[in-house]
Amino acid sequence: MNERLFSGTFAIFCFILRRDRLRAPLWLFALTATSLAVALSFVDLYASAEERQAVAQTMVNPATTALIGQGHGLDDYTYGAMLAHQMLGMTALTAGVMSILLVIRHTRAQEEDGQLELLGALPVGRLAVPGAALLYVSGLNILIALFTGAGLTVLQLESITAGSSFLYGAAIGTAGIFFAALTLFVSQAAESSRGALGLSVTGLVAFYGLRAVGDTVNETFLYATPFGWLQEMQVYVEDHALYLFLPVAAAVIFAFSALQLHRRRDAGAGMLPARAGRRDGGRFLTSVFSLVFRLQRTSWMFWALGMILLGAVYGSVLSETETFFAEVEIIQVLIAAEGDTALIDQFLAMFMSVLAVAASIPTLLSLLRLKSEEKRGRLEALYTLPVPRLRVYGVYVATGMITSIIMLTAAAAGLWGAAAVTMEESFTFGAVFTAALVFVPALAVMLGLAALILGVSPALSPLIWVYLLYGYIVIYMGELFQFPDGMDYTTPYGYVPEYPAEDVAALPLVGMVTAAVIFAALGAWLYRRRDLD
C-alpha cells in the first residue's frame, strides 16, 4: 500500500469531524459518564466492606455470570473489582456498538448515499475513506479510554487507583477499536450498509455470547473473544495489562486485511461477485408488500439466526442455573421464602425480557427502513405511482409486527432447544413460546412509537433507539442495581407479565395493544400530511 492510496485522508477526516461534531462528543460523554456515575453510586449503595461482600454473594450464580461475566476479586469485592465486574463488559459492548455504527456511517452508508462518488472524482486515494473512518473511530475510542481513566482517577475512590483506572479505560477503548476494525473487515463482504450492520452486530453479539458460554460452560471459549480477554485482565485486581495486546493485534490484522480487500472492491459492491439476475419481475413481485418482503427477507434470515443463537446461549445458562440451585441449599431456603414460584421460572421470564429487548432491534430496524427508503429517494418512485401513502406505511408497520413475532419465536426456539438438551427437567415448548409471545404487545408499543415518530419527522427517529437503550438499562441493569420498582413501568417491557412465574394477565397486554394502535394511527395521520423529503 503506497502513499497515494491514502492521499486526501486528512481532508476526509476533517470532513467527518465536521459531520459528527455533535455525535462524537455525545458518545464520548455517554460512555465516560456511565462508568463514573456507576462508580460513584457504589459508594452510596455499599458503604461498608460487609455490604460489598453481600453483593458479591448475590452475584455468584450462573445467570448473572452469563449476563455480566464471572468477574474477579469477588472474595475481596472492592469498588474497583465491582466496577470491573459489573461495568467493564457492558461498557466495552456499548463501545463496540458505537464503533460499528460510526464506521458504517462513514464508509458504506456514505458510499450508498453517493457522497463517496463525489469524493471519488476528487484526487482522493482509494483507501482515504476507510482510512479516515478508522482513524476517526480509533481516535474517539482513545479519547474515551483517556477520559474514563482520568475521570475515575479524579474521583479518588478507595481502591480505584490511577494505574488500574487507565487500564480500565484502555480495555474499553481497545474493545472499541477492535470492533471498528472488525466492522471494516466484515463490511467488505456485505452488499449494503444494512448488510454490513447485520454482519457486524452479529459478530458483536456472538463474541459476547461466546464470553457467556466461556464463563458458564467451558473456560476455553474465553480466549476466543475480546470480552474474555478484557475480563482476564482482572482490572483493579491483578491488572494484567499485557492482555491489551490481544485486541490491538487482532484489530491491526482486521484493519490491514480490510484495507487490502477494499482496494480491490468497486465502490458500492460487495466482494461477492454479482450474478446475472432476473430479467423481469417474475410472479412474486407484484405489490408493495411483496417488494418490502423481498427487501427484508435476507436480513430476517440473519437476525432470526442471531436470535436463535442468543436464545440458545440463555437456554444453556438456564440449565446451569438449575444445577446451581440444586446444589446450593441456602438459596433453596430463599426460594421457599419467596413463595411457591420456582426461581427457575423467574429466570426464564427475566431472560425472555432481555431477549425481547434484543428482538426489538430487528423489529424497529424493519420499520425504520421506511425512513432510509425516504432518505435515499426510493419512496419517491413509489409515491409517484398510484400507491397511497397509507398503504406503504401500513405495509411497513405490518412487516415490523411480523418481524417481532418471527424474532421472538426464533429466540424461544433457540432457548427451548438448548434448555431441552441440557436441562434435566426442561420447560415445554408451549411454556417457552408463551413466555416469548407475551412480549409481542410490548414490541408493538415500541413499533407504534417509532411509527409515530416517522409520522412527525424521520429526522427524529434516533429517539426510539434512545428509548430502547433506556428500556434495556432498566430491564437488564435494573435488577443488578436495584432501581426503584416504579421505573419498570416507564418502559413497555415492564408491563409484560413475568410468565411462567406469573400468570398471563390480559389487562396490561390489551392496554399495550391499544396504545400501540393509537400511536400507529396517529403516526399514519401525520405521515399522510407531511412533505416527503
Add this chain to the structure above:
Amino acid sequence: MLEMKGVKKTFGDFHALSGVDLDVKPGEVFGFIGPNGAGKSTTIRVLLGLMKADAGSAEIFGQDVWRDAVEIHRRIAYVPGDVNLWPNLTGGEVIDLFGRLRGGFSKEKRDELIERFQFDPTKKCRTYSKGNRQKVALIAAFASNADLYILDEPTSGLDPLMEQTFQACVAEARAAGKSVLLSSHILSEVEKLCDRVAIIRAGEVIEQGTLSEMRHLTRTQVTVETATPLTGLAEFSGVYDLTESGAQTSFQVDTEKLSSVMAHLAEFDIMQLNSAPPALEDLFMQHYDTKEGGKTHE
C-alpha cells in the same frame, strides 16, 4: 390538463417558489427551463403530491394534486433526474414492479423499449450507472399508457445516442396525443421537442409562451458591411454590443427593433449582411445575464 396558479412553497424562511403559474394543454410538449436551484424540481414535486404547496392551486386532469394524488398517478408517468433504485433488485424487476403498480403496462412495449435503449435488465440496480438508472425509469414510463409524462431533467446521464432515442419516444408520445412536461437545462432538447416553454428563475416563472412568441423578446446578431461608413447606430435604442472593424460592423439588436434598424442600414449601401436567428440559448443567457444583474448564483 395541468394547471398551476400562484403556487408558493417555502422551506423555513427560504422562498423556493414564489407564485408559479403553469398551464399545460392536452397534446402538447411543454418545456420547463431554468438554472439549477430555480425551483423546477420543487414545482414538479408539488405537482406529484410529494410536497404540499403553501398557497395557490394545482390541478392535473381537473383534480387536486395533493388530495387526489393517487387517482392522478394512475394516468401520469414520472421520470426524475436522479433515479434512486433498490440496490438488490435487477433493472428488469424494477421496471415490472413499476408497471404492475401503475397498471396498464404493456410487455411488448417494454421489450421494445429495452431494445431501443440498449438496456441490460438482468443486472442489479446497485451496478447501474446514473444513465442506466434513468433508462429504468424511462422504460417504465414509456411502456405505460399514461396520458401525461412528467420528466425532470430525464436525460442528464444519457449519452447522445440514447438522448436521440429519448427524443424519439417523446415525439411518439406526442403523436399519440399525450402531453409532456419536460424540465430541462439542455436547450437544444427543449427547442427540438417543445411546443411551448416556461422559464423559471428564483422560484418565479418569468416567461411563458410558444417559442415564436419568445423569439420576439430576443436579440438578433447582425454583421454588416456598408459602402459608406456607418454612423448613427449607437443612438438607436435596442442596439447592443456595437463593434467596428474596418468596413465591417457587428451588433445585436432587439428583434422588435429589427425593421427600423434595417431601414437605417439601407441608407449606407449594404454590401453584405449576415444575421443569426435568435436561439433559445440566447434567450436563456439573456435572462441570466441581464435580469439577474449583480446577483450571482452560487
